[in-house]
Ligand code: SF4
């Protein structure tokens with residue numbers, strides 16, 4: 001019998017995701033969650049200011065109108081949209097649904113998520129506008 | 131069809147008895163419009179170099195044995211048409227598996243995992259043949275049918291970065307086959323399979339890159355099977371917390 005000597009190709013621990021656009025897209029989706037986290041921190045900071053009293057709160061609100069805060073929010077928004085849409089688009093994989101015996105088309109499941117997003121956004125805007 | 135057009139096939143070679151590491155060898159083969167990469171390899175083997183090793187059998191995308199990296203992408207070589215590539219095509223053994231020889235990889239690891247998930251129907255109780263078939267409605271069949279289409283070609287493992295970094299990961303094809311049997315109305319072996327599927331090396335090692343589903347030639351969508359298993363396992367966890375939960 002001939003001797004075996006299987007050869008193992010190493011995969012880089014740090015640069016593997018540069019090897020294929022599909023890996024880069026995945027990394028982008030993962031990185032966006034960082035920005036979601038950062039925005040959550042900003043929002044928590046706002047609540048913190050609110051409980052500190054009127055002055056602190058108004059200071060916070062004034063800050064949100066500053067150039068850097070507006071810029072930051074635009075960046076957050078872009079990443080939040082990427083994060084949200086990439087996840088919405090994979091929901092039919094995780095949650096296939098049936099109506100009776102018929103499978104629900106992917107578009108319907110994804111569409112329901114977008115519809116929910118619109119409803120929640122409109123509600124939030126209505127409440128904020130009060 | 132022009133008869134003098136050719137393409138260059140760059141084939142990764144590894145001869146364990148002489149080579150310390152793999153290297154590429156180029157072969158010039160005729161370009162034939164309806165040829166797939168496997169035809170080009172067969173041309174090499176028949177006319178240029180009998181020593182090139184690779185696996186294949188059906189030449190019709192059903193046996194699952196001809197998987198290889200074609201221009202860096204895991205593909206069935208019997209389904210990859212020359213006309214979809216440039217004048218130079220690079221062929222390598224499937225990524226993330228040890229190379230046995232040339233384009234042949236060692237798949238023992240997969241076979242072991244596949245066996246571990248018990249890829250067969252485990253009935254609650256065997257009924258005698260005289261009692262007839264185990265009946266199933268079209269709707270019950272539809273639930274799992276897509277996951278039966280797997281041909282064990284392992285393209286999904288070659289695409290999966292998690293498997294690349296943690297060879298303990300049970301991986302896409304084995305996990306979706308477990309899901310296939312769990313969804314089968316005739317089966318009651320889920321608890322046994324969950325020991326593997328719901329373990330850390332099971333579905334929880336998956337971070338949903340989704341590469342497996344992108345490359346699967348049979349549209350099995352293993353990523354979907356894995357995410358569904360994650361949801362079902364999470365439900366198990368919460369159910370167990372409820373009073374009367376097991
Ligand atoms: S799930 Fe698809 S890619 Fe993976 S082994 Fe089965 S057929 Fe091949």
Ligand code: FES
Pocket residue numbers: 186187188189190191192193194195196197206207208209
């Ligand atoms: S030779 Fe059978 S799948 Fe390609």
